[in-house]
Structure formats: C-alpha cells, structure tokens
Amino acid sequence: MTSDLIARLGKIVGPRFVSGEAEERYLYSMDQGTMPPAVPDAVVMPADTEEVRQVVALANELKVPVVPMGAGLVLSGLTRALKGGIIVDMKRMNHIIEVNPKSRYVVVEGGASQGMLQAYLKKHHPDLKHSMPDAPPIATLAGNVCIHGSGHLSVLGGSHSDMLTGMEVVLPTGEVVRTGSCSVSDGWFARSPLPDLSGLFMGWSGTTGIVTKLGIKLFPKYRHNDVLVFVAEDADLMPEIIYRLTSTQVAEDMTPWMTPKPDWARGFLHINIAYGAHTKKELIFKRNLLQASVREYADQKIAGFLPLPPPQKGRFLKIPSPDLARFADLRKGGGFEYVGAIMAIEKFADAYRAGLEIAEKYQVSYSLGARIIGAGHCMMFFFAYAFNRADAEDVRRASDALEATNTAALEMGGIPWKAEEPAQKQIIEKMDPETFALMEKIRSILDPNGIMNPGNWEKK
Amino acid sequence: MQHEEILHRCFRCGYCKLPGNYTDINCPAYLSFRFETYSPGGRMWLLRAWLDKKIDAGARFAEIMFACATCGNCVEHCAFPEFRDRILLAFTAGKDALLEAGCAPPAVRDLLTKLQNYGNAYGKPVKKYGEWAEGLDLPVFSDQEYLFFTDDVGTWDPRGRDMARSVAQLLKTAGVSFGIIPEGLRSDGNDAGAMGETALLEDLAKKNIDVLRKYNVQKIITLSPHSLNTLKKDYPGFGGNYQVFHYTQVLAFAMGRLTFSENPPPVKIAYHDPCYLGRHNTDYESARMMLRATPGVTLVEMDRSRKNTLCCGGGGGNFFTDLLSGGDDSSARVRVREAADAGADILAVACPMCAVMLEDAMKVENLDASLRVMDVSEIVLERVGQGDC
Numbered sequence: 001m002t003s004d005l006i007a008r009l010g011k012i013v014g015p016r017f018v019s020g021e022a023e024e025r026y027l028y029s030m031d032q033g034t035m036p037p038a039v040p041d042a043v044v045m046p047a048d049t050e051e052v053r054q055v056v057a058l059a060n061e062l063k064v065p066v067v068p069m070g071a072g073l074v075l076s077g078l079t080r081a082l083k084g085g086i087i088v089d090m091k092r093m094n095h096i097i098e099v100n101p102k103s104r105y106v107v108v109e110g111g112a113s114q115g116m117l118q119a120y121l122k123k124h125h126p127d128l129k130h131s132m133p134d135a136p137p138i139a140t141l142a143g144n145v146c147i148h149g150s151g152h153l154s155v156l157g158g159s160h161s162d163m164l165t166g167m168e169v170v171l172p173t174g175e176v177v178r179t180g181s182c183s184v185s186d187g188w189f190a191r192s193p194l195p196d197l198s199g200l201f202m203g204w205s206g207t208t209g210i211v212t213k214l215g216i217k218l219f220p221k222y223r224h225n226d227v228l229v230f231v232a233e234d235a236d237l238m239p240e241i242i243y244r245l246t247s248t249q250v251a252e253d254m255t256p257w258m259t260p261k262p263d264w265a266r267g268f269l270h271i272n273i274a275y276g277a278h279t280k281k282e283l284i285f286k287r288n289l290l291q292a293s294v295r296e297y298a299d300q301k302i303a304g305f306l307p308l309p310p311p312q313k314g315r316f317l318k319i320p321s322p323d324l325a326r327f328a329d330l331r332k333g334g335g336f337e338y339v340g341a342i343m344a345i346e347k348f349a350d351a352y353r354a355g356l357e358i359a360e361k362y363q364v365s366y367s368l369g370a371r372i373i374g375a376g377h378c379m380m381f382f383f384a385y386a387f388n389r390a391d392a393e394d395v396r397r398a399s400d401a402l403e404a405t406n407t408a409a410l411e412m413g414g415i416p417w418k419a420e421e422p423a424q425k426q427i428i429e430k431m432d433p434e435t436f437a438l439m440e441k442i443r444s445i446l447d448p449n450g451i452m453n454p455g456n457w458e459k460k
Numbered sequence: 461m462q463h464e465e466i467l468h469r470c471f472r473c474g475y476c477k478l479p480g481n482y483t484d485i486n487c488p489a490y491l492s493f494r495f496e497t498y499s500p501g502g503r504m505w506l507l508r509a510w511l512d513k514k515i516d517a518g519a520r521f522a523e524i525m526f527a528c529a530t531c532g533n534c535v536e537h538c539a540f541p542e543f544r545d546r547i548l549l550a551f552t553a554g555k556d557a558l559l560e561a562g563c564a565p566p567a568v569r570d571l572l573t574k575l576q577n578y579g580n581a582y583g584k585p586v587k588k589y590g591e592w593a594e595g596l597d598l599p600v601f602s603d604q605e606y607l608f609f610t611d612d613v614g615t616w617d618p619r620g621r622d623m624a625r626s627v628a629q630l631l632k633t634a635g636v637s638f639g640i641i642p643e644g645l646r647s648d649g650n651d652a653g654a655m656g657e658t659a660l661l662e663d664l665a666k667k668n669i670d671v672l673r674k675y676n677v678q679k680i681i682t683l684s685p686h687s688l689n690t691l692k693k694d695y696p697g698f699g700g701n702y703q704v705f706h707y708t709q710v711l712a713f714a715m716g717r718l719t720f721s722e723n724p725p726p727v728k729i730a731y732h733d734p735c736y737l738g739r740h741n742t743d744y745e746s747a748r749m750m751l752r753a754t755p756g757v758t759l760v761e762m763d764r765s766r767k768n769t770l771c772c773g774g775g776g777g778n779f780f781t782d783l784l785s786g787g788d789d790s791s792a793r794v795r796v797r798e799a800a801d802a803g804a805d806i807l808a809v810a811c812p813m814c815a816v817m818l819e820d821a822m823k824v825e826n827l828d829a830s831l832r833v834m835d836v837s838e839i840v841l842e843r844v845g846q847g848d849c
Contacts, residue, residue, distance in 0.1 A: 016493070016787055021520045023497045026509055032472055045494050071474060072496065092494055115482025123763070137482045138474035322539035328471035329540050335471070390468040
C-alpha cells in the first residue's frame, strides 16, 4: 500500500519531491512542542495548485489522510499525521504572485514565507509592509492566517485572519474554490460583500482544505519608527492602561511582557508600544499622545515609561525578533511551547497570576506576555514554557503546565489559540453543543471521506 | 560523537535556512531538496535520532548529511549565539561517525579513496602537479616572497587551470614575487576535513607540509578560498605555520601597478562571494577592491551577497560528489538566475570550484548568451590587455 502510494504520489509531483523514507517519516512526525509523535506514511511537496488537487484526489481514492503543513512551526502539533497518511509540505509553493500597491494587498502562494514577503516588499515596494508575527521568518503567511495569528500590526489591523482578502483552496474532495472578491473579479481586494466563505478554512486546523493562494492586506511603511515601553507593578492596572493607550489610535503594535529574566525585568509588567510616522514631527506628535494618555499613572508614580538606550530600542524594533526563538535555549534544551489564549482584556491580571502560579507549581521556566488585537478588542495572552528536549522529565513538566494553562485559560473565559488536539477536546467540552454540531455538519459535507487532518476537532 | 551534547539544543526555528535579509532559501541542500530533513535543523534532529537509535544509518541519512555544502549560512544566521559556532563542527563529527559506521554514500567513498590513494580528487599522479603552468614560464619556488598554491581544481580541472593560469599571469604582470612547486603537492585536505575524514586531512596536510618545508615556504598565495581556509586554520595544528593569502588579498593592493587598456567597454559585474573567503574568513572586500579599481566595471550586487551569499553548492566535497545536483533549484542554477536578474553581464568568481559550478549552471539555464562567468583575475587581465595568455 505505502509503496503504491509513494509511486502514485511520485507520478504527480515527481519522485524527487515525495518520500516515504524513515528519515522524513521521523522528522515530520513531530514539531518543536511537547505533543507526542505521529508518524506519516509519506511526505509530499507539490509545486502548484493542480498538483495539490491531484494529491487530494488520490487521497480520496485511497481513503488516506492528508495533513497540510506550512513551515511546521505551530508548536502545538497541528501538522502531525494523527492517523497516518500524507503530509503535504507546501513550501515549494512559495511565490509572491501579485502586489497591488494602490489597493494595498498582496497575493501569495500557500507556502510563501513571512520573511520572503518582507524582503520582496522592501526591494520592490518600500512604502508597503505586511504584519509579521513573532514567529521566525520562515513561517508561512498561509499557516499564520489559518490559525488566526497576529503580529506587529495587529493593533492597527486586528488578527492576521482579519487581514485576509481572499483565498484559493483545494477542498477535501479535490475541487478548487476561491473565496472573497477574487471569486467574482480579477482583484483580491476584499472578502466583502459576499458570504464570507473564508471562515470555512480559518481556525479549522487544516481539517477543511488546503490553502494554495491567499491575498492579504498591506499597510503603509513608515520612515520613522519608535517604541515606548511602559512599566507597571500592579497587574490590576493593566486593562485600564491598555484601554487608554489604545484609545489614542496611534500604536501599530502593543505587546505586554512579563519575564523573570533579565533580572531588571523581574516582577514588572512591561508594555512595548510600537508606532511610526512619515515625518519626525508626526512621530513626536504621536509619542506625545501616547504619553499623555497614561500620564496620570506617572504623576502618581505607580507606573511610567522606561528610558530605553538606543541598542535596546533597536532590538525591540527588530521585526521579526529572534529573541522569541532564543527563549527555546533558556534551558539549553531546544524546546518551548506556549498556550496563547485569545481573551478579553479585562482578564489580564487573572491570566498573569494564573501563569505565575502554574510556573511555580510545575517548576517550569516561563515567559508571559500578550499581544493586543485591534484597538483593545481582545488579546492573545501567552504562557510560554521552555524545556530541555533531552530531559524527558522536563518535557513532561512543561506538557503538564501547558495542559493546566489550557484549563485555566478556559476557566477564565479565554480560548486556547491553535489548540493542540487535547486542548481542542477541552474547547469542545465548553462549546455550545449546537455550534459543535454545525462544525461537524460542515465538515461532513466538505470532507465526506474524513481525510483532512483527521483527529483534529473531534470529540472522541 | 563529538558535539553530540548540542544536537538537542537546536529548536529548528529555521533562521538557518535563510539569508539575513530573508530573500529566499539560502541553505544549498534545503534549497535543492526542500524536505525539512535536508535543513540544518533537520540534520541536527536526525543525528540525535540516530544516536538514540530511533533511525538507522541508511543511504538517505548519509545523503542528507553529506549533501551539506559547509557553506556556513547556518552558522552565520542561526539565532542562538555560542551554539551556532558548533553547528558545522557537529555536522562534520556526524559525517565522521557515519564514515566510521561504513555508511558513506558511494560518491563520497570514491572521492575519499582517490584522495587517499592519489593525494588528489582527480586520481592524477602528484609528479604532474605543475602541468597546469606549462608555457607560462613560471619560476620554481626558491627565494621568492610567495608560493602560489593551486590545489586540486586549479591544478587538474580544465576550467580551474584556466583560472590558475590567469591568476599567475596577473601576479606576474603586477610584479608580485612568487614561484610554484611543480610536483609533490597533494590536495589541501579542506574537503576531506569537511567530509569528516579528519585523519585524511591530517595525512594530506602533513605530506604537503613536508614538501613546503623542503622549499622553505613562508608565505602562500592560494587560488582557492578552500585552501586559504585549511592552510590558515588547520595546518598550524599539524606544524605548518604560514602567512596565507587568497590571491585577491594580494592583488587588491597591487592594482595600482597595472596599466589598463584605454576606453574599455563598460560592463556590469555581479560578484559572487565564495563561502570560504567570505563567511568562513570574513573577507568581502578584496575582490570588490580589485573590481572597483578596474576601468569600465560597474559593480551590481545580487540580493544575496557578502554574509548572505548563496553558495554555489560545491563545498563540503559536493563539487566532486555531486549530491546537490539535479532539479531546477540546485543552488548554482538559482545563483546564475539571480545574477541575470541583477542585470549583470558577468558573474565574477574568486574560487575555481565556483567557476566550474556556476559556468555549468549558466549553460543549463541557457544564460550563456547574456551572462559570462569569469574569475576576478580574468576580468582584470582582459582589461590590462593580456587576457589571452
């Protein structure tokens, strides 16, 4: 069966780009997080939409599971082949197809990376930028949109899924469909005013189709950029501070962070506020607005802006920042994973305390933080735990801490983001049964053979 | 295995796959094969899995390990300070362990056998080492300032020989005092070391050191950046201490002595930084100094240059073993496309391996009507008016 599968996949993509070898099956069985391995039968790398379509058609014929994968950096094991089958590694489809500068959008293939788009825009459209997540630059745009990611323009533009303007998707039954304006016209400028079918493919953990193209919004790139860091000691103040800062409608990105290292940061709650301007005068004006919005706290000497030496400011302005990846080396063990919970901002202090308690209880190295989404409409609060991959006990502690964090996030009314398969079950437990029934109904229509990333978003 | 204690520390974040400006994939093996297994992080995790007996050492694993071109992009761009300095060392140790286990790919085995039996990768007699210089009237090294060391590709490969002859001619024209050793020298051993055969590197190095001692060599000009690397970094450990320069490093300061033809035609040149001159030995300027000092030359930069250079795919023994060839995205083919995109008329090289790899790629890409691959010395010599030596 497997050799037949490999041979037939080879006919579609060429033998160079399919493997059923032990090396690929091993490496693609896991990601960098704590989820246990699940071994695929094959890994395939299509070059275009037609090849993806043929792979899916073959999978339907053979009733073999299909697992789409971008850069495989989700950390929560969503690209593991829980029930075996074919992992479709999309990274050969990494072309930037079109930039529309006047309507400020870009169309890319499903395996295009964040870093490559950043470089492309810098060279060809220096006045434009897209919202980069804190993920490493090899992370894919499609993957991040599909998990409702967020990034350094998320105060300005919301979640990355909010920045989506349209998609081309290979359905689990092999049809190629388009969503958004590109389904009606040549332009990929908006999802409205049509029925928003893009939602069928975002947040579903690859269970409803394979995204082969997508359009995303671009934004003006400022000539002058700056970051302020506001520091407080009382977590209970944070929702109001965030409310006031976002009320200025000036920041592009706001990221609270709380870590025990470096020593000077321990016990304090920091908020990085990134903003930019076309002129220095405009930049000063925006800075004044931000500072004025929270001056009351400084006057009371209960919080204030941190003086930043230029090298540190430069580090904070670096996009993407390698600091997040470096957290994986905290325990000299190459591992970290986090629960990022989408939560209401007023839960900030609860989330912070829960994170500290869990880290203390499970004795894990932690980093806590958040990214504000929209003008303070919600936040992605993250609880990150580093672990030593070579120390099974350390991995288990981190895994237990993550599970406890998922539980705590749900109890606080939050929702674990890009949830691991066990966390998906926890969410389903709390979900309105009719909502889950609708999910199942949609999936049974889209994927009658149950081949798309099975094992995810399932009750049992 | 040496360095095995760092293998699990790789997070596989993927910074190593890209150049510092993220333009495109910059790891030759990953670019060519695209499977995660061929990325530096993939190699790290597979080595760990092999040592933990989770996978066996089969042909695929051996190909993955030996396909590493040792270009150093991963070392340059890894997000983890300290750790990154040991990435290539770990890969070399892994290759060493695979050789010990008898799992080398056939092409690697054959190359190492030739190096062992003949002292060079071409299976040629060491007595004919000086053949490349026939007709140039170059002096045998005696009391000159420098020895000109051509290594395997410059000595035996037709394209490499052209390049060696061009460099020698330019050194002569610039009045540099140098001589050659006509017989007895072996491969520099850089590739043997990069393939994990450190004992063979030591053997080759010691044999060369014996020859160099006989001639009382103190200062060496190398044709190949690979030679520069190993003569500078490895030979002192075997008792060979020399002042070593790549030819561009000597000629960059001799350009003022050259007389150029009047009104040379204008030409746009993209310079391809060789990995072993650039990333491994941090010289990004010497060749550019030569080109800037050459009349009629306009330098254009490719998207990936200096620390971000894209390897030609010939390092780590791959020039001979050819594990990275095949497919549209071999790094040499991608590189010549990049040069064409940059609007270059000439893709300038400063390494004989790069010259061969990129010239071959240019033909495969059908770019030979619009793009020429030329060594820096050939470009300069052409404008001095003695390019047909």
